[in-house]
Amino acid sequence: MRRAGGKPVRVASKSVRCRWALGQALECPGFSGVMAYSVREAIWLAENGVPDVLLGYPSIDRGALADLGANAALCEAITLMVDDADQLTLIRSAAGPAPLRVCLDVDASLRIGPLHLGVRRSPIRTPADARALAETALAQGFRVVGVMFYEAQIAGLQDTSAAIRLMKKASAAELARRRSVVVEAVEKAAGALQIVNSGGTGSLEISSADPCVTEVTAGSGLYMSGIFDRYDAFESRPALYFALPVVRKPTPKIATLFGGGYIASGPPGRSRLPKLATPGLKLIGTEAAGEVQTPVVGAAGLRIGDRVWLRHAKAGELLERFDTVHVVDRDRIVESVPSYRGEGRTFG
Incomplete structure (x- = not known):
């Protein structure tokens, strides 16, 4: 919690995969909500008492989406992740007219000329990209409640060299500038956002320092697996063997x-x-x-x-x-x- 700087920490379920452990984390002050990795999992968690589940990834599971759309309580508890208009069309066709909550996944990688540092996730990168997708979602009856930025090139790389440390610093600065204008653009279309999510176990202090971020995500930090042994910002204290x-x-x-x-x-x-x-x-x-x-x-x-x-x-x-x-x-x-x-x- 110290590294989160007072921002709520959403627990990434893919890094935990144990309902008891998720529950223990959510009972601790400062933790709030779960980031799930599939719609079927999100439904299972919500039906078992988790009131706030954000999907971390898009889904085309038509059966699960249909179950979600047919249940008003689940529609309030679960927020879907999208980054493409085609996903919205598929979701609507599967889930029916339910007022589903959606969050926009925005590319948080670092690009220097032709060089791409980070993961290949979302095609949404600029304020114009994000606003256009938000407007498309609103036109189809979705509720746009959040945006997410996952900076894998900061959160997921060990501090093993001066070059990596320099890259992380440059990436954090670039993302902080871009994140604020993306959020502003989406809010012009959708109104005030409930969720501006960023970060991972390896970047909590960096993401939480941005005033426009409302919450950060961590999961691996609960177990502290092997890839987190060489980070400058924190000392690894393993908990799972x-x-x-x-x-x-x-x-x-x-x-x-x-x-x-x-x-x-x-x-x-x-x-x-x-x-x-x-x-x-x-x-x-x-x-x-x-x-x-x-x-x-x-x-x-x-x-x-x-x-x-x-x-x-x-x-x-x-x-x-x-x-x-x-x-x-x-x-x-x-x-x-x-x-x-x-x-x-x-x-x-």
């Missing part, structure tokens, strides 16, 4: 673990591998983390049946592999709760 048993000892100094090949999404590389939390152990470069088994070196002290602790490179993706999350206080399990998977839910 998984354990793998030793099933083989091919040599006295190598132990083979069962499972482990839980590779994070994104550009392939070592940063996407699980991180060994048990001191002294290393993955073998020629095998890394395997589908069924993962050999580690430095294992002279390990025996068959021992457990080795690891962390996932990203946050919520790990819970697609496990049914249960054990809540631990020191050396004691105080509660065991289901992940989304444990509740029989998977949303992509």
Whole structure:
């Protein structure tokens, strides 16, 4: 909350994927609302007591959109994300005439000449782009209640070099200038906005410093997965681990673990591998983390049946592999709760 500078923090469910953990976060002062990643998930969360769910991504799930449009309470609790007039047309055809809430996703990448730094998300970038889409949405009976800017090139990159730090500073300055005029343009068409969302775990203090931002988003910070170990702005305090048993000892100094090949999404590389939390152990470069088994070196002290602790490179993706999350206080399990998977839910 200190890093959010007093702005409400919306919890990104894709980085949590456990209703118990989402609920614990929302009970803490300063947290407000969930950012979901699918309409079906948003409906499930709203039906289970979450009163404010913002979709972080567009959806063309016609069945889920129809269910949303048929339920007035859900229409008040859920805000859809859009960045294209064709999405609006599809949503309206699926959901019917319901007064749906929409938020505009605005491209927050940094562009320097032909260079594009950031993710390829929205085609909406300029004030004119955003106002035109807002007017199209209003003409089709949608309620335009917000805009979102996700600066992945700031939030998602570790501070591993002076060049990255310089890029982040330049990007933050450019986005702050553009964000304010985009918001102004949309408000001229739609009136005062309820939501101006920005940021991620890696950029909370930067996004929250902008006066026009009404809220920031974080999710990975609750678990503090491996990719957040090298940021200048904060110290990583990991909270989510998984354990793998030793099933083989091919040599006295190598132990083979069962499972482990839980590779994070994104550009392939070592940063996407699980991180060994048990001191002294290393993955073998020629095998890394395997589908069924993962050999580690430095294992002279390990025996068959021992457990080795690891962390996932990203946050919520790990819970697609496990049914249960054990809540631990020191050396004691105080509660065991289901992940989304444990509740029989998977949303992509």
